[in-house]
Amino acid sequence: MSGYQFIHFEAYSRSGGKSGRSVSYVLDEAERRPGATPHIERPRPPIVVYGTPIADLRSLHNERSAAARQEIAGGRLRSIRKDQLTLLTAVASHPTPCSAIAADPAAAAAVADWEQRTVDWLRQRYGDRLETVIRHDDEAYPHLHAYVLPDDSAMRASALHDGMAAKAASMHCPLPADPDERKARNRTGDRAYRDAMRFVQTSYWQDVGLPCGLARLGPRRRRLTREAWQAEQLASSAQARSLSGAKRIKEQGEAYVTRTKERCSLIYRKAHRVLQEAEARKEAAEAEWKAAASERAETQRLLAEARKSAAPAVSLGAAFGTVISAARETLTDRETTIRREAESAAQPAVAEAEKRMKDAENKAERAVQQLLEERQRSEALRASATAAADQRDAAWRRLAEIDPDFHPDTPKPQR
Incomplete structure (x- = not known):
């Protein structure tokens, strides 16, 4: 089934901050504990597709958080704050409905391939810091939840979030005293955040979305007509088949x-x-x-x-x-x-x-x-x-004709 990719990253603290969504709350929802999923009519336990169960992940997170230390003035060490981000999560979804997966073996195989590619992509990015990946199939569409634990002594999950890390790097020097300059510096950080996340989305599309026949962006975001969206879907499917054929020939x-x-x-x-x-x-x-x-x-x-x-x-x-x-x-x-x-x-x-x-x-x-x-x-x-690679390049050129901003190796504007 054609469609577009979806993957989202978020970091959480033990206190929950302004949103109130703490690490404990997020893990309760993932584990489908009673009262944590009022939006789901018939909750079912998650399926672990990589790593440890949620219960073991919770214990490991709590142990590391209790042992984590950060350096303060004078070179002294102290326990980390409750509102410090200590857990990085990623949510990836496939556009095929769960009802179609149960009835169509081909759709089930496509979703299984997407799932394995997503896990491989996460493992390549985070290595041993990727602790758990689970699948939920009790909602309309199949989706994965990934959980990454920092391995530094202060458990800084923000350092593993590409957007947060890029913004922090762009604002590393002391902030100016002038309010207007502060706003300008903050806008620069926001641009760095967006550019970094666009790069992540493009990387995911190249390694997962494109081989699975998924578009980089949806039609509404780019205000595409129905005909343009269908043409892009056909091109994505053709490219996926070309890549699959080249892989099979190899x-x-x-x-x-x-x-x-x-x-x-x-x-x-x-x-x-x-x-x-x-x-x-x-x-x-x-x-x-x-x-x-x-x-x-x-x-x-x-x-x-x-x-x-x-x-x-x-x-x-x-x-x-x-x-x-x-x-x-x-x-x-x-x-x-x-x-x-x-x-x-x-x-x-x-x-x-x-x-x-x-x-x-x-x-x-x-x-x-x-x-x-x-x-x-x-x-x-x-x-x-x-010859198969030439067909792939031709498909990319077709995508470039449809979307002038498209380039297979360059991050595309998003959001």
Whole structure:
């Protein structure tokens, strides 16, 4: 459902000040305690979407407030005043009615996405100081309440409020004595307050409103005609779809690259394993060859010993010569037989090792080719993402044509 964003910030003290809305009152309303929500027909307990429950937040706030100290004249420390702002809150609302969320799954998904983006935006701004975010669904529109606790020793929530901090910085120097100059200085502070809050609203729109298809401002605030407002809503929806499509393409591309890397890694590991097996077979063949060579050496040694043993008997006559000749022939035949058997046994292992090494080299070449092809596909995906970014820029230019003051990176006038 189209519409415009809403987020509001406020800080509270323990005493409540002139408005009477104290920290305790605000937390009672958030917790839906009896008597704290007369404007709600059927109050329901809040749903914690981030951080601690309201009861724990209340205890933590009270403990820190009691322990907080501020420095006064002379460097002394004292307890903080009851009217000092100690809790910063933010309220964000979505334009889809609660009744539509229950009946339309698409609307429910859109609100859930808005809720998660809002929580992420708050966490990015306040970090660990963001203690609790709750959701109320017992009113006409779903809305979130966020609660931020200061982490400085004096618990100054005004320092976390962008508008208050900007105004205080612009009026830091001593105020002039002249009443007119005081008024002028105060107007300068008010402008700094408004500019800071416009910047916050623009930041929220860029990170949450725009991706969710919500406009930066409503039509009445800018006195837009119905046709201009509808055109802006169409442009916002188109921009949201473009951003969503670009994000989806990017996620798909990253997933494809991850799968490709995994496949290439698997191919590489398999090729490495085949190479190791080939090396092992080669080593086994070499060991068999060494064993055959050793047996050959042993045969030659026996032959030498036989010759040595037969040498003294040469003088005994021709009869012994016949015996020695027969022994020599027998040993030579044995040597030849052993060598041929060793070579015949080692040849298949060597051929198999050479074949596996060749197969491993072919697989490695194919893996490199696949890596090159995957890189080309990744480049194509990157080009698609660039085209989606061009569509987004075109949508921004369309918004600029509708609203001349619009710029995606510059705060726009508000209020």
